[in-house]
Amino acid sequence: MxxxxxxxxxxxxxxxxxxxxxxxxxxxxxxxxxxxxxxxxxxxxxxxxxxxxxxxxxxxxxxxxxxxxxxxxxxxxxxxxxxxxxxxxxxxxxxxxxxxxxxxxxxxxxxxxxxxxxxxxxxxxxxxxxxxxxxxxxxxxxxxxxxxxxxxxxxxxxxxxxxxxxxxxxxxxxxxxxxxxxxxxxxxxxxxxxxxxxxxxxxxxxxxxxxxxxxxxxxxxxxxxxxxxxxxxxxxxxxxxxxxxxxxxxxxxxxxxxxxxxxxxxxxxxxLVPLVAVPHSPGNVLPVAELPDTPISQICVGSSVNSSYDDLATVAAALRGHTVHPRVAMTVTPGSRQILRTIVESGVYQDLMQAGARMLEPVCGPCVGIGQAPLQGAASLRTFNRNFPGRSGTAEDQVYLCSPSTAAASALTGRITDPSDRPAIEIRPAQAPDTGMHDLMITDRLPDDVRAGIVVERGPNLVSPPLPEPVSDNLQARVLINVGDDISTGDMAPDGAIAMSVWSNIALCAKFMFTRHDPNFHDRAREWGGGVIVAGDNYGQGSSREHAALIPVYLGVRVIAAKSYARIHRRNLIAAGIAPLVLPTDAPAFDVGQHWSIIGLRQALLDGNETITVEVSDHVEPITLTIDLTAGERTVLAAGGLLAHIREGGRAHLLEPVPA
CATH class of the missing domain: 3.30.499.10 (Aconitase, domain 3)
Structure with missing residues (x-):
């Protein structure tokens, strides 16, 4: 320390x-x-x-x-x-x-x-x-x-x-x-x-x-x-x-x-008052009371957020003695088997079931578009954490994010409803949770002599990700796509049961990249042997899924040019050997197919240069991009990504082996 x-x-x-x-x-x-x-x-x-x-x-x-x-x-x-x-x-x-x-x-x-x-x-x-x-x-x-x-x-x-x-x-x-x-x-x-x-x-x-x-x-x-x-x-x-x-x-x-x-x-x-995030961003927040009258077709409670005992008991208390509005399909997801058992023993499960809610198993489910995809164009009210376009599994979704109390009040009225005017509720007291359940279900670390004889079973759906080449000093490429602000990693490696089932195989996963924006993106990238992706602010927001960086590696992309990047995706690009260059705020429009020539990028990384010049076809003046990287990030990129950097001895092995 x-x-x-x-x-x-x-x-x-x-x-x-x-x-x-x-x-x-x-x-x-x-x-x-x-x-x-x-x-x-x-x-x-x-x-x-x-x-x-x-x-x-x-x-x-x-x-x-x-x-x-x-x-x-x-x-x-x-x-x-x-x-x-x-x-x-x-x-x-x-x-x-x-x-x-x-x-x-x-x-x-x-x-x-x-x-x-x-x-x-x-x-x-x-x-x-x-x-x-x-x-x-x-x-x-x-x-x-x-x-x-x-x-x-x-x-x-x-x-x-x-x-x-x-x-x-x-x-x-x-x-x-x-x-x-x-x-x-x-x-x-x-x-x-x-x-x-x-x-x-x-x-x-x-x-x-x-x-x-x-x-x-x-x-x-x-x-x-x-x-x-x-x-x-x-x-x-x-x-x-x-x-x-x-x-x-x-x-x-x-x-x-x-x-x-x-x-x-x-x-x-x-x-504070009850708030709701309206489509299509968690940052589009309004007071529920100021929202225009919004009928809803679906309510989903619980995910990796708001699926605790208190959350589910709050909803159950508001619904007790009532039934969900006949126009609304409602699902409830407990966060863990421990929570599931607790709501059963306390009576919360029965309250929810009798009110007409569908009780789901404790998995991510509709939060990542696996099941319960909503109607196109119809409002779906969820206690989840993200409402990016298409994340629900429906391309033309209208997902709103709210608290459990707002979800419960809205379930009764069939429209997004401010719960603060309703009488205070009293939730059922919880029994002591079954703390031994995790020990029964979660495996222990096996002894070394047992582990030595285990063979890892890798089926045909599991294909090792591509290894990037070191950054070139002479990059000649065409613009593959030009997307706007706040593009999520879900736009690159989509959510949903079909796309996520091939996340263990980058070549198959790549067929889904940017399909919401341009269904021809994958085939064009394959035909051109790669290229440059151009984007606006906050490129790569949302999930940590590194598939959004590994797919471009597979497709031959070595440079992204965006006005700014989300934290995790920016690091994933660097780890995958892709240079995340920064466009000026007043950058001109770039068209698909325009040719970019970037000379000296690898050397610029090694020399600590803060900018690089790009020659763009049909532009009289070159474009200057910023190289906004720390010293360590430059070293990783120059090596061809984090794995190559480790193999070259670029980072010391820091930790002592863990005893069995």
Whole structure:
């Protein structure tokens, strides 16, 4: 652990990072390397992470805890999902991970229940790994290769974030919930304003926010573009860990009293009202009361956010004695098998069922477009975290995001309804959760002598990802596509049962890239042997899925030119050997087929140049692009990506082997 220079007051974020700091200084924007305590992987991103871990040639994971959760690809419309699960199970057995099977629950809720520990650092191959920040952890998502490298003992390298202090004061009014707090932050910051930042929470109102409520905020804070959210470890944390049978894991943690933040905001909870994010962005936030009259055809409660006991019990209490509006199809998803059992024993399950809700198994499901795709053009109200176009599985969807209370009130009226005028409700008290269920369902790390004899089963659906070539000094390419602002990784590697079933095979997955924007993109890229992708602001927002970077590698793309990038996708491009160059804000329009000539890019990376000139056909003047990269990122790109960089000895093996 690096000492705090000059004994300066620390934010809680920097206290935790300092505990894990291996290299670099805690100065925003500079390269740091940290030592993770925990790794979280889920099946949709897990197959690529696992296959890339195998490329490292390491015989066991090099972190104290690594857990693989099967929660995304569970529909099993053919045998592809089962091939993935068999591979992941045998991979875990072979290399020392723990494994949570399909149907046991959503990764973020199970991890919160079973493995979170204040003061530790968890790195996950899923953007919503941030959920664990609810209990005083530094929890952040990354692409599968960066997670594989960290799991192999090389640490996690990323630009040090700035810290935004969020002071919570006042008290939530009737039917206003933690979901409304994070929607208020999204109303202020949009989907770009949190880039490069951690939101750290403090203030007198924290005591009223349960751990599951904090988890809602920590989960969805990622939609601002942030690195993560961090809450203190306090009495609420102690109560949560005690309830989960893990009181010994409690450690009180707060920022120093005189800690200073890079930016501070105040949210008076007593002034908040129920909010809703309207299509097609989590940042398009309005008060529910100001929304035009909006009939709904579907309501979905629960996902990786808002599927806790408190969330489901809140909905059940509002529906008790009533039935869902006949025009509305309603589904409810518990976050874990533990939550499922608790709602059954408390009577919440019966309340929901008798009200007419369809009860789904504890998996991601409709949150990632696997089942419950809504009607085209009809409003679907969901307590989820994202409403990007097409994410629901329907191309012309109209998805709104809200709190459980708003969802329940709307289920009764058949239109999006402000719940704050309804009488206060009383939720059913929960029985003590069955904390032993996870031990029964989640495998243990096997002894070394047993692991040595295990053969990893890799079916034909599992194909190792392509390896990039080093960045060329002479790039001649044509513009393949020109897309706008806030393009999500779901536009590149789409959600839904069909597309996600081939995420373990980049060549097949590539056929779906940009189909919403240009169905001819894949064939054109193959015919031209690659090219340049041009984009607007916040390119690659949303999921950590590195498929959105590996597909361009397969298609021959070596350069992206965008006005700005989302955090995780930008890092995924670099790890995959693709240069994320920055367009000027006043860049001219570029047409598909225009020829670009970029001379000296590799040398510019090595020399630390901040710009590169591009000759564009039909343009009289060259275009100047910015090379906005840290020193470490330049080295990785010049080597041909992170895997090549590791193989060249570019990063020291930091961690001692983990004992069996």
């Amino acid at each position: 690096k000492a705090n220079p000059r004994n300066m007051a620390d934010t809680l974020t920097y206290k935790i990072l300092r505990r894990h700091l291996i290299a670099g200084e805690l100065t925003p924007g500079t390269d740091i390397t940290v030592r993770p305590d925990q790794i979280l992987i889920e099946d949709a991103t897990g197959t690529m992470a696992a296959m890339q871990f195998e490329e490292l040639g390491i015989d066991t994971v090099q972190v104290p805890l690594a857990v693989m959760y099967v929660d995304h690809n569970v529909l099993q419309i053919d045998d592809k999902n089962m091939q993935d699960h068999r591979y992941l199970r045998t991979f875990c057995d072979k290399f020392g991970l723990r494994y949570s099977p399909a149907g046991h629950g959503i990764s973020h809720y199970i991890h919160l229940e079973r493995f979170t520990k204040p003061g530790e650092l968890v790195l996950g191959a899923d953007s919503h790994t941030s959920t664990a920040g609810a209990v005083g952890m530094f929890a952040t998502g990354a692409g599968g290769l960066e997670v594989a490298v960290a799991m192999g003992g090389y640490g996690f390298d990323f630009p040090c974030p700035r810290v935004i202090g969020v002071e919570l004061v006042g008290r939530l009014r009737n039917a206003v919930e933690p979901k409304d707090i994070v929607l208020e932050i999204l109303r202020r910051y949009g989907v770009r304003g949190g880039r490069g930042a951690v939101f750290e929470f403090y203030g007198p109102a924290l005591a009223q926010l349960s751990t599951s409520g904090r988890a809602t905020i920590a989960n969805m804070i990622i939609e601002t573009g942030a690195t993560t959210a961090v809450f203190p470890s306090d009495e609420q944390t102690r109560q949560w860990l005690t309830q989960q049978g893990r009181e010994e894991d409690f450690e009180p943690l707060t920022a120093d009293d005189d800690a200073t933040y890079d930016e501070t905001i105040e949210i008076d909870l007593s002034e």
